[in-house]
Amino acid sequence: MVEITRVFWKRAFTSDGFLLGEIESAEVDMTTWQVTSLYVALTDEATKSLGFKVPFLGKVVVCLPVSTIKIIQDTAVLNKSMAELRDLKQCKE
Numbered sequence: 001m002v003e004i005t006r007v008f009w010k011r012a013f014t015s016d017g018f019l020l021g022e023i024e025s026a027e028v029d030m031t032t033w034q035v036t037s038l039y040v041a042l043t044d045e046a047t048k049s050l051g052f053k054v055p056f057l058g059k060v061v062v063c064l065p066v067s068t069i070k071i072i073q074d075t076a077v078l079n080k081s082m083a084e085l086r087d088l089k090q091c092k093e
Helices: 044-049 082-087
Strands: 011-013 019-029 034-042 061-065 069-072 076-078
Touching: 019 044, 034 044, 044 082
Parallel strands: 011 076
Antiparallel strands: 011 019, 019 034, 034 061, 069 076
8 A cells, every 4th residue: 555645746657768747646536445547747848749738837737547557666657658648538527
């Protein structure tokens, strides 16, 4: 078990080594008490690469299902490449 706040602010990399950004928060299913999604604040380079406009202030934050995460240790490594992330649909509320 790991305290959820210990994964926040870890850098997230795609499977092909691209720095995606930092984990900002998580979504928890309150019925099962399991983390279902992670919210990642994108770097400016990742923002452009994924087709978003870089905001003047702040960051673009995307929601990634936990199924896209391969491992979280010192950093988070996804099981998706940058090209695969372009086709991945964001989490929906």
